[in-house]
Amino acid sequence: MNIYDIAEKSGVSIATISRVLNGGKNVSQKTYDKVMAIIEEEGYTPNIFARGLGLDTMQTIGILVTDAKDTYYARMISYLSEGLHSLGFNVLLSSTGYDLKSKKREMELLISKRVDAIFLAGSSQQELKGNTHIKEAAKTIPIIMVNGYIDAPGIINVSSNDRAGIYDCIRKLSASGYQKPLYFYNHATYSGAEKIAGFEAAAKELGLAKVKERIIQLPDTLTGMQARVEQVIASGLDFDAVVASEDLLAVAASKALAGRKLDLPVVGFNNSILAEVSSPTLTSIDNMLESLCKMAVELFHERSLGKDTSSRVTIDCKLAVRESFRPEE
Amino acid sequence: MNIYDIAEKSGVSIATISRVLNGGKNVSQKTYDKVMAIIEEEGYTPNIFARGLGLDTMQTIGILVTDAKDTYYARMISYLSEGLHSLGFNVLLSSTGYDLKSKKREMELLISKRVDAIFLAGSSQQELKGNTHIKEAAKTIPIIMVNGYIDAPGIINVSSNDRAGIYDCIRKLSASGYQKPLYFYNHATYSGAEKIAGFEAAAKELGLAKVKERIIQLPDTLTGMQARVEQVIASGLDFDAVVASEDLLAVAASKALAGRKLDLPVVGFNNSILAEVSSPTLTSIDNMLESLCKMAVELFHERSLGKDTSSRVTIDCKLAVRESFRPEE
DNA sequence: CTGAAAGCGCTAACAA
DNA sequence: TTGTTAGCGCTTTCAG
Secondary structure, three states: OOOOHHHHHHOOOOOHHHHHHHHOOOOOOOHHHHHHHHHHHHHHOHHHHHHHHHHHOEEEEEEEEEEOOHHHHHHHHHHHHHHHOOOOEEEEEEOOOOOOHHHHHHHHHHHHHHOOEEEOOOOHHHOOOOOOOHHHHEEEEEEEEEOOOOOOOOEEEEOOOHHHHHHHHHHHHHOOOOEEEEEEOOOOOOOOOHHHHHHHHHHHHOOOOHHHHHHHOOOHHHHHHHHHHHHHHHHHOOEEEEEEEOOOHHHHHHHHHHHHOOOOOEEHHHHHEEEEEOOOOOOOEEOHHHHHHHHHHHHHHHHHHOOOOEEEEOOEEEEEOOOOOOOOO | OOHHHHHHHHHOOOOHHHHHEEEEOOOHHHHHHHHHHHHHOOOOOOOHHHHHHHHHHOEEEEEEEEEOHHHHHHHHHHHHHHHHHHHOEEEEEEEEEOOHHHHHHHHHHHHHOOOEEEEEEEOHHHHOOHHHHHHHHHOOOOOEEEEEOOOOOOEEEEOHHHHHHHHHHHHHHHHHOOOOOOEEEEOOOHHHHHHHHHHHHHHHHHHOOOHHHHHEEEEOOOOHHHHHHHHHHHHHOOOOEEEOHHHHHHHHHHHOOOOOOOOOEEEEEEHHHHHOOOOOEEEEEEEEHHHHHHHHHHHHHHHHHHOOOOOOOOOOEEEOOOOEOOOOO
């Protein structure tokens, strides 16, 4: 069933069918109704390839993510695709893993599939240095960094202010009497570096010595994390609070501390369901993921409409207060 | 840059370029090498639309899911797309929500995009009754139900044996001396119904009276769930163990019980990170999601190769034992 | 092993 | 308002 069949059945030319299909401009109401009726009746759908061939667009956006099953990225995917969807786009999803080679490969693949733009979801999509493949791609196709930042023409950057998020949190701990915080992280990403910078800045203001020793990397599994935190406790390092780069690390810390009967403030990051599930429930820095994604889609939309939008937008974090730390006023 | 340009630069016809592009059958090694060199040099990629127009396939699979940010569905998406990807397919993702209308709409959209097959991920994609739109679609395009079951021609069904999973779990509780279990659930889906059936069957064998009263629906938020469980405890209902249809419900139950200083066995479902994060850690029925997805992709692959595969495969669950319940041997 | 040419189904410029 | 027709870039017979 193609446009010719419909044309024949309707007794008009394919051009008229095409017009009807594309909104019905310059078509008499009578013809429009007649054609529409036949289209419905036959259950005809225009061939997307033929259409794409002419227009060179398939109304499809590519989303690149390092690990689609990670709760955090999953939420990104969901919010982004929701927004894009309501703009009439479909979403082509690619989970790249953390290897640069395959990130590049997937990117090329998406470009060769003629997607209309690429959203790079999560700061792990960008390297700490270089990123020439992204800059290069941006010359061909709109690139939107969601929670990342690359300063190059054509790239739209939307990110949460993670640095300030951590910084403010340390300040609040300090104001509540906890002046010897520890910082746990696991992945070294762009946003990871930002968070550490926030910690360092606040630690310096607190006059803490040997700040580097307070910034501790944890392994990837929950039990591994817990074991490492226990080591840290056993090492006798003097601390009175814990801030983590992700809720899961905060959970591990919380469990290890509980095991030692230590009741210290613990703060996570992302404000995920894990913070709610943990006992005690965890105070967590909320990086406003949904707003972030909405904003990313919005900026892309405006840009594609030809507006001269900002190429970098930053959103502030909020502290979601729960049992593990209640700041004093 | 198109096939004509490459043909000109190579001094051969477009037909030869096309042959090279499609594996190089019936092309001399010499010509092949020459053309390949030019293709690489120019960084040429064939236009996917033109190709699709001729072949009527874009090597793209649609995945339909009710809520992409739900951890469980996110994992499905990840495993499925991983498998499909290694088969050379791209993934078009659509998050439909729980409304039937929009499920239908998204399905039609995917079909109109000429995807090569549709994976329906999660039993919430199917209705408890009817499902004519799925059966109808299956006439046009291969449909794969991941954790669902619809008996109609052309539909491949892969699911975990949730009924037996719950049944066996109740048996184990019983063998360990807990013979008055409660069952918590929240969504009424196909797999939800299976789980309840498993509970009822086991409860009947235990000789429990008023089984219906032991099957309790909880609301959607964690705090709401906890509150409801507390009500149940307060109501004086006689029980000595809890089994839930999802880990989050088990977490809620665990928290509510802990609040009342009740130390009873609690078992969740899905064996998610929540079970690990919870304190005490939760024993959980693992429905082998990864195997399930791998199997779904595998079956689709075989089917598309023309093999006459089974149209229904069931995978047994396993109990992931943690602190909240250790079955006695 | 290679080339010429006929589609694939649609859009859009141009005519009428 | 409607129709005619020339592409869009590729695959695939069919000849040679």
